[in-house]
Every structure is written in C-alpha cells, then in structure tokens.
Amino acid sequence: MFNEFFSRQDLLLIKPAVLLALFGCGILLTDLLHERRHKYLNAVTALLGLGFTGVQLALIQRAMSAAGYSEVSGFSGGLVVDGFALYFTWIFLIATAIAILFSVRYLEVENEHHGEYYALMLFSLVGMYFLATAMDLITLFIGLETMALSVYVLAGFLRGDRRSNEAAMKYFLLGAFSSGILAYGFSLLYGLTGSTNLRAVADALVARPSGDPVVYLALITTATGLLFKVAAVPFHQWAPDAYEGAPTSITGFMSTAPKAAAFAFLLRVFLVPLAPLRPAWEGLLVVVCVLTMVVGNLAAISQNNTKRLFAYSSISHVGYMLLGLVAGNETGLKGIAVYLLVYVFMNLGIFTVLVALRRKDIIGDEIEDLSGLFFKNPVSAVFMLIFLLSLAGIPPTAGFLGKYFIFLSLIETRHYVLAVIAVVFVVVALYYYFRLVVMMFMREATDPERLNISPGVAVALAITLAMTLVIGIYPEPFIRLAAGSVLVPFR
C-alpha cells in the first residue's frame, strides 16, 4: 500500500537518517539497562550506529556509481543525493564519531554520563543529513530545526553549571530568532515563486523582472538567517557565549559538525534558489566576509579563555570559507569543501587536547591551564602545536591546503584586494595561535599533575593528527573528493 507514496528509491535515500534516528531511540532505551560505570556502552552503541550509517551511505554511493548517476532524487524532488550531499554527510559522520570518542572521558569527569547525550548527537545528525540532501524549503527548515534543537539541549547539558545554562539559553534564543527570520524569508520566496522546491524557486526567480523590492526583502531575510547559522559577523554574537559555556566536548562538536551542516545549507540555498540573484548578494557577502575576518581575528587576540578564543577563531575561519563563495568559481567551491574537511580534523584535534586537560578541579579552558604542557605531556603539546599551525595555515599541514584554494580562487576571479586582506589576517591569526604555543612551551607548569589520556581520547588524537598531516602532505585524493562535491551553481 505504501508503494503509491514511496518508491524503493525514496526509502533507500532516507535509510541513513532512519538508521540514525533508530539508533538514537535505541540508546535512550538501552541506557536504562547500563549501570553507572558502564555508561560508556552508550558511546559504543552510538559509534555502531554511525558505522551502520556509513555502510549505508557507501552502498548508496556504490549503487550510484555503478548506475552512472551523478545524483539521485526522491520524494518528488524533495530530497537529492548528489556528490555534494554525500561529501558533507561523510564530514558530519566523521566529526560526530571523533566527538563521541572524546566525549566519554569528559562526561565521566563531569559525572554527567547520560545516554541522552549520545542520542541527541545522533538526532542532530539526522537533521544534518536532511540539511545536506534537502531540495525543498520545507525539508530544509525541518532539518535545520531537528539539528538545532538537539544542539541547544547539548549546549546546556551540564544542568548544574550556570555557564552551561547561560550558553544554552543564549544559543537557543538567538537560534530561534534566526530561524524565525529565515522562515519569513522562505515564506516570501514561496509567495514570489509559488513553489517550495529549490530548483522551481530558482526558475521562477529567473523569470521575474529584476528590481522588485519584495525579492530583495526575501533575499535579505533568508541571507540573514543563513549567516546567523554559520556565525558570520554581524550575526556572530551568540557564538562566543555558546562556545564558552557549553561543555568542552560539545563545543568541539558544535564548532565542526553543525557548522559544516550550516555551511551545506548556506551553499545549497545560495547556489540554487538564490543563484539568479547573485549580483544582489555578492556585494553584501563581500562586506560580511571582510567584517567576519576583521572582527573574528581581532577579537580573538584579547581572549584569555581558550574556548572563547577558538570561538572567535572559528568565526574568522567562516570568513575565509565564505570568500570561496564570493569567488564562486569551481576552485572556490572546491576550496570551501576542502577547507571544511580540514577544519573538522584540526579543530576537533584542538578540542581533544582541551578535553584531556579537564580534571575534577581544573576546568582546563583558561589559557593558563595550558602552561607548561610540553613539560607535563610532550606528546599532546606537540600535537597541539601541529593543530595550531594547521589552523594558522602553515604549509606542511592540512590547513594550508584549504587556504591555498580559497586564495587561488580569489586571484582567478580578480578579487585581489580581498586576497590581500585575507593574507594579512593570516598573520594576525598566527599571533594569537602562538600565544598558546608560548604558554605550552615556554612557561613553567602551574600544576604538576599528569594528563590522563583515556583510550577514546588517544584514538581521537591519533585520527585527527594523522588526517591533519596526511591531507597536508598527500592532498591529491582529498582534492579529488572535494572536486566531486562541487555544487554546480544554478545556471
């Protein structure tokens, strides 16, 4: 009886999301069976869920390449699995897996080891999957909210901690506010074009005479909502507070997987329905990019809290990535894809070290807590150094590759001034990243206790470091992967 509504292909396309949702529900149930000291089994279940989803994704990918399709659509065009969607879904899965690996130790230290944590992570992944694959305004909106609502709760997961409460509240209020603005933009787009399908919206916008003020209102509200979600200046105020107050493991998660999902969302909307309006938004985006780089980098200089510093650093990285969209050619879009992949590994690497620093009485998120790390635990200090070099974009590491493609695309499209500004701010970024290096290598350790590296943290460190170096030294396969993910701008 379902055959009238769903084809086999439709079911195949939502299988990854269904698996994630089922595993999330499963964790909620099996959590009740685990004793307090066996709560790490929830993490194992979550990783198993991610593994099954990965297999499912690989099967879809193989079926597509066997049939020679570059994209498969389902649900009457509402969902599209193409190279772009697959690439981003892989990023979400990998980022979440690494975040789960280092979460186990963090939650044990905090004594807040509940199964809901992992379930919420998987539920937010369901939302991310739909953000990457949706081709319809309704599906995009629901995907966004599924992701965001789970992450609001995760940000406030430490119920007794006032900073965590505050982070959740600010994140929630500003997130809901930006969703409201975005929904208003969507309603205007629907009214202007008479369709919620992204491609039909683009078609109808092409046919419309230019200069209609309602079109600009729709563009501005939609763009504001999107820029809020990626935390671009001037819509970034929520990010430092949410990042600082949230549990450290969630800050690491929030700054990678949901950020990549917000980027997938932004790229999809800017490159499909809003592509005909490119002349109108390009100038706007240039201003946002420059502001984001300036404010992100300059504000990071004066921070004394490591998590807040990395919040501003992540804002500045958003500025670099958006530059790829300003350039808008294939190199630029490929650059964004490479940059996000690399950013996920280096940023999660940093947060793995920060999680390892946390102990019962030491929060580990003031810059001073890093002092003398090299003498206490040389390995993690050297790892941290490599991640910081990569974030700054120094050649042998992966971070260089992301910046390289972005700068190349700017030069190819003759945005010389933007390229110069971007390079100048790389130097500024070096300054504040090296403040951390000075702390680690040239200060005495303030407290002598050794770091406690759990197996999960060790695996997370190994993966992130290996990827940061491998992508930097042997980039060809990753560039090819990213090239396969480039979304062709509408017309």
Place this chain on the structure above:
Amino acid sequence: MTVPISWYLILSAVLFVMGVAGFLFKRNIITIFMSIELMLNAVNLSFVAFSYVLRQLSGQVFVFFVMVVAAAEAAVGLAIIIVVFRNRESLNVDDIELMKF
C-alpha cells in the same frame, strides 16, 4: 468584497517587525520567547495568504511544519528557561551575564 492579499501581507510584516522589536528590546526571557513565537505566527499568516492566492496546498503544509517546530521549540526553550531560573532565581536577561558579551 474580498480582502486583498496585500492587507494580509502588511499585517504579517507588521506582526513580524513587532516580534523582532520585542526580541531586541524586552528584558524578560519569557517575553523574548513570546516575541519569537509572534515572528513564527507572522510567517504562518504570510504562508496561508500566499497559499490561498496561489491556489496551492504546499504553503499550508509549511504552516503545519512551522507549528510543529514552534511547539518543539517551546518544549526545549521552556525547559532551558526553567533550568536557568532554578540556578539564578531571575528571568531578566541583564542578570545573565556570567560571560561577557
């Protein structure tokens, strides 16, 4: 005589701007949260108006989903607000400034 669509859209825009203004200028968390709901209802109104004019159902379907999202947001949001209130006994956003802006 039927009411022209522009009236609905103007009403929706006014409601939306009131929601934004409430969000920016009110200091009580619950009121701020209600302002967000007002914004979502403005969105609903414009969807319904458009869907009537376009003789399509997808706008009204969107309204259902916006309502679902608003309900889910209320559940999560009020839970967060209750936790905040328990830990500080205040619902004024100016008191919630442990982290500098």
